Amino acid sequence: MRGRQSRNDIPSDPYYTRGAQKASEMVLKRYVVLYLATLIVLIPIDFLFLRTVAKELFTSQVGEMLGEIRLAPAVLFYLLYVAGILVFVSAPPGATWRSTLLYGALFGLFCYATFELTALALLKQWSWRVVLVDVSWGMFMTALSSTSGLLIADQIAPKA
Numbered sequence: 825m826r827g828r829q830s831r832n833d834i835p836s837d838p839y840y841t842r843g844a845q846k847a848s849e850m851v852l853k854r855y856v857v858l859y860l861a862t863l864i865v866l867i868p869i870d871f872l873f874l875r876t877v878a879k880e881l882f883t884s885q886v887g888e889m890l891g892e893i894r895l896a897p898a899v900l901f902y903l904l905y906v907a908g909i910l911v912f913v914s915a916p917p918g919a920t921w922r923s924t925l926l927y928g929a930l931f932g933l934f935c936y937a938t939f940e941l942t943a944l945a946l947l948k949q950w951s952w953r954v955v956l957v958d959v960s961w962g963m964f965m966t967a968l969s970s971t972s973g974l975l976i977a978d979q980i981a982p983k984a
Contacts (some may be wrong), residue, residue, distance in 0.1 A: 847984055854981040858914060861980070862973030863906045870902075870965055881957055886949045905935070909966060914974045917983070921971050928970035929963045936962025 882890060913919070913927045940955040 849929040850981070850984045854977060854983065855910065855915060857981040858868050858973055859906060859910055861976035862909055862914065863902065865976075866900060866906060866963045866965065866969035869968065873961055873965070877957070878961070881954060885951045886947070889947070889949055902955040906969075908935070909970045909973070913970045914968075914977075919974060920974055924974045925967050925971045928967035931970070932962040932964070932966030933959060935966070 825931075828875045909928065909931060913931050914924045936959045940950075942959050944952070944955050
């Protein structure tokens with residue numbers, strides 16, 4: 825074994841260490857850009873929906889149940905939802921715009937249907953109309969924001 829480096833010797837090589845550190849920084853930058861781009865696309869389109877279609881629909885269908893929006897749970901929802909989008913939809917190494925569009929729609933379906941069907945099962949004022957509109961919106965919004973986030977990240981912080 826004389827003259828050969830073992831695997832344990834490689835990390836002590838300063839060029840290897842710098843290269844690995846640079847690669848880690850690039851991956852981290854990509855995740856941050858992907859997260860922020862997805863969040864920045866998702867929030868305005870969801871607010872637009874909530875202020876137009878959803879406001880009237882929810883008021884007419886389940887109005888007595890509605891209260892004032894509580895900021896902390898709303899912010900927590902968006903932060904966690906976008907993290908879920910990255911984990912399950914747009915951050916995997918093989919993600920393409922086509923796969924992200926499909927899996928974004930499916931992720932939206934599963935997440936929104938979970939809430940909506942639970943509400944329909946438990947709350948007497950919940951309606952199928954609310955379920956259909958909100959689940960459809962969740963699919964569209966998640967597909968659009970995850971795919972847009974991926975395309976933006978591909979421009980700003982391409983995959984290594």
